[in-house]
Amino acid sequence: MVPALDRDAVPRLVVKVGSALLVDADGNVRRAWLETLVADIADRVALGQQIAIVSSGAIALGARRLKLPKGGRASLEDAQAAAATGQIALSQCWAELLAAHGLTAAQMLVTLDDLEDRRRYLNASATLHRLIGLGVVPVINENDSVATAEIRFGDNDRLAARIAQAAGAQGVVLLSDVDGLFTSDPARDPKAQRIDRVGRIDAAIIAMAGGGTSSGMGSGGMASKIEAAQIAASAGVDLVIVSGLHDHPLARLAQGGCGTLFVADGSTRAKKAWLAGRLTVKGSVHVDAGAVKALKGGASLLPAGAKSIEGKFARGDVISIIGPDGVAIARGLSEYDSADAERIAGKRSDALAAVLGYSPRAALIHRDHMVML
Ligand code: GLU
Numbered sequence: 001m002v003p004a005l006d007r008d009a010v011p012r013l014v015v016k017v018g019s020a021l022l023v024d025a026d027g028n029v030r031r032a033w034l035e036t037l038v039a040d041i042a043d044r045v046a047l048g049q050q051i052a053i054v055s056s057g058a059i060a061l062g063a064r065r066l067k068l069p070k071g072g073r074a075s076l077e078d079a080q081a082a083a084a085t086g087q088i089a090l091s092q093c094w095a096e097l098l099a100a101h102g103l104t105a106a107q108m109l110v111t112l113d114d115l116e117d118r119r120r121y122l123n124a125s126a127t128l129h130r131l132i133g134l135g136v137v138p139v140i141n142e143n144d145s146v147a148t149a150e151i152r153f154g155d156n157d158r159l160a161a162r163i164a165q166a167a168g169a170q171g172v173v174l175l176s177d178v179d180g181l182f183t184s185d186p187a188r189d190p191k192a193q194r195i196d197r198v199g200r201i202d203a204a205i206i207a208m209a210g211g212g213t214s215s216g217m218g219s220g221g222m223a224s225k226i227e228a229a230q231i232a233a234s235a236g237v238d239l240v241i242v243s244g245l246h247d248h249p250l251a252r253l254a255q256g257g258c259g260t261l262f263v264a265d266g267s268t269r270a271k272k273a274w275l276a277g278r279l280t281v282k283g284s285v286h287v288d289a290g291a292v293k294a295l296k297g298g299a300s301l302l303p304a305g306a307k308s309i310e311g312k313f314a315r316g317d318v319i320s321i322i323g324p325d326g327v328a329i330a331r332g333l334s335e336y337d338s339a340d341a342e343r344i345a346g347k348r349s350d351a352l353a354a355v356l357g358y359s360p361r362a363a364l365i366h367r368d369h370m371v372m373l
Pocket of ligand 1: 056144
């Protein structure tokens with residue numbers, strides 16, 4: 001069993017589908033193939049694995065409908081118009097196919113900025129968690145029709161890695177039109193060999209990725225897949241690049257199908273480094289002994305467990321969690337700014353709305369955005 005498809009190791013999985021798999025050369029959805037993928041997804045869900053989908057294809061689908069040249073990628077305006085036109089068809093298609101298996105789809109369109117900005121990151125993350133918790137299958141794409149060149153991911157490979165991070169997933173499968181990472185370009189070099197497993201992404205691995213995309217339809221290519229693997233690794237998420245050119249690509253992968261697995265450092269070390277490296281600590285929350293015990297058991301920090309707040313911080317800033325003995329036990333992204341955190345410290349969750357005057361987040365720091373020290 002490929003680790004990404006092991007439900008126990010990866011209870012939550014992001015599956016990314018590239019444009020070249022979704023859309024044929026005539027600009028139509030490859031529906032028969034997609035049905036086989038959705039059947040696989042439904043099987044995974046039935047086995048208890050939670051799935052989020054990152055789907056490309058909006059630009060490719062829309063370009064055809066609008067009869068735009070160069071697959072809709074001749075200019076940013078063309079790409080944005082194509083994305084807006086194609087996205088509606090794409091969502092409808094996913095919703096229909098998932099519904100045929102009794103699954104509810106939800107659409108989320110995000111930009112790079114949404115996931116870089118700490119506050120919006122927390123919002124996107126909370127929505128993903130809630131959707132997945134409700135048993136819904138989120139279908140995510142970049143919000144191409146509003147993103148400018150500077151705030152675009154540009155490719156959905158990196159988007160998929162960031163979504164995995166935000167959704168608290170443990171694995172990503174990038175379904176592509178290539179079989180994985182090769183020692184050299186397999187189209188040109190008969191001696192090119194596929195690499196099964198990558199532990200550390202070093203200069204040699206990056207050099208192998210070269211550039212470009214074989215289909216010319218998406219914007220990805222191997223280089224962006226390696227970048228995605230780097231983002232995933234830094235968040236402790238495993239990533240597999242595998243060919244989706246066959247029917248039932250996930251079932252095939254589960255049976256040991258080929259591909260390249262990028263193994264992340266699964267310990268909390270990677271997550272800790274990500275949190276630590278990303279931002280400086282802006283404040284702290286002092287908690288009671290009960291909260292310390294709950295946090296050590298893997299719970300989120302609720303306002304009721306907070307005794308006092310120190311420092312000035314914004315929602316999404318990193319703060320320390322300090323136990324009764326004055327020792328910092330954890331660190332995480334605050335769901336509240338310091339003023340609101342002070343107002344709700346010590347309050348029970350059902351009292352928060354009355355204190356704040358708005359519908360609040362249940363946790364002061366969610367366990368997915370926290371590392372124990
Ligand atoms: N977001 C783009 C689309 O839906 C695709 C980006 C990519 O090629 O990865 O068409």
